Each structure stands twice: as structure tokens, then as C-alpha cells.
Amino acid sequence: MSESVNPQLRPEMAKLPTYKAGKKAAPVNGLTAYKLSSNEIAHSPLPSVVAAIVDAANEINRYPDPFTTNLIQALSDKFAVPAEQIATGTGSVGVCQQIIQSVAGAGDEVIYAWRSFEAYPIIATIAGAVSVQVPLANNGQHDLAAMLNAITSRTRAIFICTPNNPTGGIVTQQEINEFLAKVPENILVVIDEAYVEFNRDANAIDGIATLKAHSNVGVLRTFSKAYGLAGLRVGYFVGPKNIADAVRKTAVPFGVSNIAQVAAVASLEHEAELFKRVEEVIAERTWFESELTKLGFKLPPSQANFVWIPLGERTEEFALRSEGIAVSIRPFPGEGVRISIGERQALERVIELAGEFVF
Secondary structure, eight states: OOOOOOOOOOGGGGGOOOOOOOOOOOOBTTBOOEEOSSOOOOSOOOHHHHHHHHHHGGGTTSOOOTTOHHHHHHHHHHHTOOGGGEEEESHHHHHHHHHHHHHOOTTOEEEEEESSOTHHHHHHHHTTOEEEEEEOOTTSSOOHHHHHHTOOTTEEEEEEESSOTTTOOOOBHHHHHHHHTTSOTTSEEEEEOTTGGGOOOTTBOOHHHHHHHOTTEEEEEESSSTTOOGGGOOEEEEOOHHHHHHHHHTSOTTOSOHHHHHHHHHHHHTHHHHHHHHHHHHHHHHHHHHHHHHHTOOOOOOOSSEEEEEOGGGHHHHHHHHHHTTEEOEEETTTEEEEEOOOHHHHHHHHHHHTTOOO
């Protein structure tokens, strides 16, 4: 027998980064453990949504509706957008992958700010596309002028994450209007609004209104954050009909389960109740930012359900120390930490710890 040779991988796999999911914290010295590392909502699902999920569980022996008909119709009604312009997938990250696979291939370029959503480089690499990472401005905001300068004949898509993950800042409507006026119309601009429900800045982008005014704009959203369905994996795209058609074609067949579809529709029906919880999160965010500011931190204003603390070289030390207080946070080595807004007791522990890291 000849010497064993391993099956060959695509060359891109050697440089493919691994997605880093938020870790769970372990109890320490009797302390209750809290997870503030994944931007989840700490509240349990609404009883009405749970009831819908239980009913849907009776049909798990059947394949789900591959066209997510009821959910798309509900979204169509909500946004006054034709159903043909909407596509769904397994969370916004799944839909993001569908989008890039639809518009970009080998050697094509995908532009996005950095640091931003860490799935962007992974998804671009899987598609064979080239990531063009444009550094955030000194104030932590998107540098739209630099992003315009990064456009080439190979550019196929531009992602604008607002509020930005992990820094929490927003792009204003005026900024995006000026930006879109200079972007060639054959390039898809995706406004990633995974955290839009937590935004309270009146100057921020209105993604749906923006896509209605432009032929090359799409909006990416999710039910994982404000709607509290992170474990069910359902997100959606609203945009040009030809792009939405392609996003449906690139979806994994039956990827969005019937339970996820039913839960998403039920959540839309009970938005008023859900959004009361969102207001509670925003109130906690405001309090948390205030307490950190009192300590002396200069924080970029967050319009998401998390807060970014720029810690530079002390980032990993802070993350390690947070494990000692049974709280998991999301570190970005050499840059800072992202702390999800969760239980008050967990946030109080983080504030006490942060007091030892003020420069």
C-alpha cells in the first residue's frame, strides 16, 4: 500500500479564522455564574411564544415550510414591502452567508469596517471572496470616506453594521445618504441591523426606508437579539427582488425549522410586550455606561444591547479576571471587551472589577 495522503483542502481553509462564540462562565467560590459574552437577552421567552413553540413541536416529524411563507408574509405586512423582496435563513449570520454567496465569488471583494461582526471575514473566505477591511475611525465609527476609497472594479458588496458589533456605534441617515450617492449602483450595500431595536439615536439609519429609496440596498436583521430567539436561529433579508431571489436559492433547504418560524411569527404578534423588555435593557445599558463613566472610562456611546470598553493591552487580563468573578465577557485581544447587558448582579461585579482597570 502506498504512503497515506490526506484528502486535499481548499487553500483558503488554511487561513480561515474560527468563529469565537461567547463562553459560559463557571461558578467560582459559590458565586452564581453569568454569561455576558454573546449579546443574548437574559429574559426567558414570553409565555405566549413558548406556547406557540410547544404546539409546533407536535409537527417535528414533518419538514418545515421551505419558503417560510407565514413569516415572510408577516414581515411583508410589518414593513409594507412586497414578499418577493424578503428572504429568510438560519439567523442573520446564515442569511449573511447566503448574501455573499449570491453576489461574490473567487477574487471578488467584500468591503466592511473593522473591527466589526467577526463572521464577515469567515463568510467571505468561504465564498472565495477577498475581505477588504477598512479600519474604524478614531472615534470607533465607520469611516465611510475610507470605505468609498476602497471600492474597486472587483467590489461586489459592502456591509454597514449599525449599531456596530462590537463597538455599539451607529451610522447616521445623513452619512448613509451621502455614502450611497457615491457608491456605484451595481454594488450591493447591506445595512446590517441585528441590534436596531436597541437604538435610540434619532439620527441613525432607517434601514427599511433607505432600501425603499435605493435599488442597491438591502437590510439584514435577526430574531436572535431583541426577540429573544437566539437558540432557534432565524434571520431575514429585505432588499432588491433579484438579490432576495438569490438569497432564497443559496439557503440550506429546510434550514429554518417550523418551530423557529412559528416562534418568530408569534414574536411579531407580541412585539409590544417584547419591546417592554427591550426598554428595560436600554435602561440598564444607560445605567451601566453611567457607572463606568463615573469610574473614568471614555466609552463609545452604545446603541446596542452591549457596551464596549477599550482596554488595549489589558484586555486579556480583564477577561481572565472576569472569570474569577464568575462572569464571562467577550474579549478582543489588544483592543477591548464587549459586555452584554444582562443581570444587574453580573453588571455590578463587572463595574467593581473595572474600577481596577481605569487608566
